[in-house]
Amino acid sequence: MLNDIKDQFPIFKNKIKGKRLVYLDSANSSQKPQSVIDAVNNFYANDFSNVGRGIYTLAVSASEKYELTRTNIKKFIGTDNETEVIFTKNATESLNLVASCFGEKFINKGDEIILTELEHHANYVPWHFLRQKKGAIIKFLPIDQYGDLKINELENLITNKTKIISVTHMSNVTGTISPLDKIISIAKKHNIPVCVDGTQGAAHLDVNLKELDCDFYAFSGHKMYGPTGVGLLALKYKWLELFEPFLGGGGMIDFVSKKEIAYARGVWKMEAGTMPTAEVVALNESINFINNIGKKNIINHENELTQLALEKLQNMKSVKIVANPKLQGGVFSFNLDQIHSHDVSTILDQEGVAVRGGHHCCQVLHDVLNINSSVRVSFGVYNTSEDLEVLCESIKKCQKIFKQ
Amino acid sequence: MSSKNLYQDLILDHATNPRNKEKLNFFNKDTEGFNRLCGDNIHVFIHENNTMIDNISFLGNGCAICIASASLMTETLKGKLESDAMVLINYFLDLVKNKNNEESIKIDKVNQSSLEAFKSIVDFPMRVNCATLPWITAETTIKNKNKKFNIEDYK
Numbered sequence: 001m002l003n004d005i006k007d008q009f010p011i012f013k014n015k016i017k018g019k020r021l022v023y024l025d026s027a028n029s030s031q032k033p034q035s036v037i038d039a040v041n042n043f044y045a046n047d048f049s050n051v052g053r054g055i056y057t058l059a060v061s062a063s064e065k066y067e068l069t070r071t072n073i074k075k076f077i078g079t080d081n082e083t084e085v086i087f088t089k090n091a092t093e094s095l096n097l098v099a100s101c102f103g104e105k106f107i108n109k110g111d112e113i114i115l116t117e118l119e120h121h122a123n124y125v126p127w128h129f130l131r132q133k134k135g136a137i138i139k140f141l142p143i144d145q146y147g148d149l150k151i152n153e154l155e156n157l158i159t160n161k162t163k164i165i166s167v168t169h170m171s172n173v174t175g176t177i178s179p180l181d182k183i184i185s186i187a188k189k190h191n192i193p194v195c196v197d198g199t200q201g202a203a204h205l206d207v208n209l210k211e212l213d214c215d216f217y218a219f220s221g222h223k224m225y226g227p228t229g230v231g232l233l234a235l236k237y238k239w240l241e242l243f244e245p246f247l248g249g250g251g252m253i254d255f256v257s258k259k260e261i262a263y264a265r266g267v268w269k270m271e272a273g274t275m276p277t278a279e280v281v282a283l284n285e286s287i288n289f290i291n292n293i294g295k296k297n298i299i300n301h302e303n304e305l306t307q308l309a310l311e312k313l314q315n316m317k318s319v320k321i322v323a324n325p326k327l328q329g330g331v332f333s334f335n336l337d338q339i340h341s342h343d344v345s346t347i348l349d350q351e352g353v354a355v356r357g358g359h360h361c362c363q364v365l366h367d368v369l370n371i372n373s374s375v376r377v378s379f380g381v382y383n384t385s386e387d388l389e390v391l392c393e394s395i396k397k398c399q400k401i402f403k404q
Numbered sequence: 405m406s407s408k409n410l411y412q413d414l415i416l417d418h419a420t421n422p423r424n425k426e427k428l429n430f431f432n433k434d435t436e437g438f439n440r441l442c443g444d445n446i447h448v449f450i451h452e453n454n455t456m457i458d459n460i461s462f463l464g465n466g467c468a469i470c471i472a473s474a475s476l477m478t479e480t481l482k483g484k485l486e487s488d489a490m491v492l493i494n495y496f497l498d499l500v501k502n503k504n505n506e507e508s509i510k511i512d513k514v515n516q517s518s519l520e521a522f523k524s525i526v527d528f529p530m531r532v533n534c535a536t537l538p539w540i541t542a543e544t545t546i547k548n549k550n551k552k553f554n555i556e557d558y559k
Contacts, residue, residue: 340468341467343411343468346528350407357442358443373443401411
């Protein structure tokens with residue numbers, strides 16, 4: 001089904017140190033299909049103008065293309081009429097926007113924020129700012145021995161001081177998929193809004209915000225085969241009305257005088273200054289790319305690869321998978337006995353295998369797992385079982401170099 | 405460039421059996437060096453008598469390159485005068501950055517040949533800081549500059 005997908009990605013035509021590229025770092029950022037690259041080029045070559053300002057032909061057409069991406073993104077994540085999507089710089093900015101705007105208005109000293117031990121620094125540091133500025137308290141929903149969230153403990157963490165729950169859709173280290181339906185239904189019972197870090201979920205998992213019914217869903221374009229520089233935030237319209245603007249400048253105002261300023265309404269209120277226009281326009285092609293393959297096929301493909309990889313690696317001596325969650329997407333991490341993740345990463349690189357070593361911006365999780373770092377393998381549509389063969393051979397090479 | 409060139413026997417030996425990896429009972433200088441990018445950390449302990457490095461040790465976590473470099477650093481600098489230690493540190497820092505070192509003639513052949521095990525790191529630019537962290541931490545300790553520092557901020 002996905003056999004010839006690799007041909008659509010020009011990067012795989014290049015050799016890395018004379019070897020075929022085995023790219024296993026899609027959780028970091030995905031590679032780009034030709035259609036997305038062409039869309040960026042084409043927009044600059046033929047259609048470029050700034051959006052939302054001019055009334056000449058080019059400006060109108062650029063604005064339409066920009067808005068078309070918004071419309072299609074909303075369909076892509078299955079929003080209802082009460083949910084809007086705003087463009088940001090990246091998922092990190094989307095999460096900062098939520099923490100900053102929500103915190104400004106609704107967090108006071110002693111109020112509680114619930115995160116989980118799985119969170120990426122992007123879904124911890126912005127809330128830590130509120131701990132520092134406002135005296136908020138951060139609680140972490142723990143994981144169990146398999147790396148799954150201890151969902152039964154959520155109810156105990158909630159008090160009448162709990163103001164928001166912010167949780168990842170899928171861990172970028174263990175591949176753990178959070179039981180969002182359960183988390184959101186518990187939160188609803190207590191009338192607590194839920195923010196979801198969907199950075200790993202958007203391109204790899206089923207996303208239907210209408211069914212999910214969360215308040216915020218943050219994700220980024222570059223992890224879904226799209227350009228860098230575009231982040232997205234889906235949010236219930238009521239929050240757009242309640243929040244003060246995140247950034248001030250051109251494009252987000254209704255009128256400005258020496259005495260007062262009125263802000264634009266709706267999504268425009270949150271999109272100040274010139275946006276990553278070409279990137280937003282090209283993101284539409286990455287949605288088309290994913291839709292053409294079909295989310296179901298992508299999920300099946302990445303599940304099969306993950307299961308196959310885990311089987312192979314678990315049978316290799318001195319390989320330790322850091323967690324074995326029951327609900328897992330196309331990501332997992334491992335360590336080799338007595339070999340540091342950066343040494344593994346360097347040796348694998350010599351074989352053309354791109355994996356990330358380190359803490360993957362999840363130091364809390366690594367503390368909980370009682371490891372300093374790990375080697376991460378993450379899949380995209382272009383990965384194949386041949387990639388896994390190369391991975392295993394390269395791991396054997398590490399063991400050989402370290403005389404194991 | 406193959407991985408074998410980077411992970412030479414001398415480096416693997418020091419990485420798997422690091423020398424002087426302990427906290428000294430008596431020390432009068434110590435510094436913790438961090439590499440923000442990867443989380444490596446090296447804590448150097450020195451006991452000096454006048455300007456003589458009587459004893460030196462380290463504790464820390466890191467990759468094979470970093471730990472081997474720390475181990476070799478302590479072996480190299482132990483029993484050296486501060487001024488000689490600085491010559492050796494600068495020699496090593498220049499070596500892994502492929503820079504010409506004008507004082508290399510001052511360095512004895514034994515030290516030179518063991519430090520040269522790190523020469524191939526020039527071909528692995530992402531790993532240069534792994535090798536330099538222990539040496540820059542030692543330099544910072546000797547000069548009493550900072551108790552804690554990050555290699556990314558080192559100029």
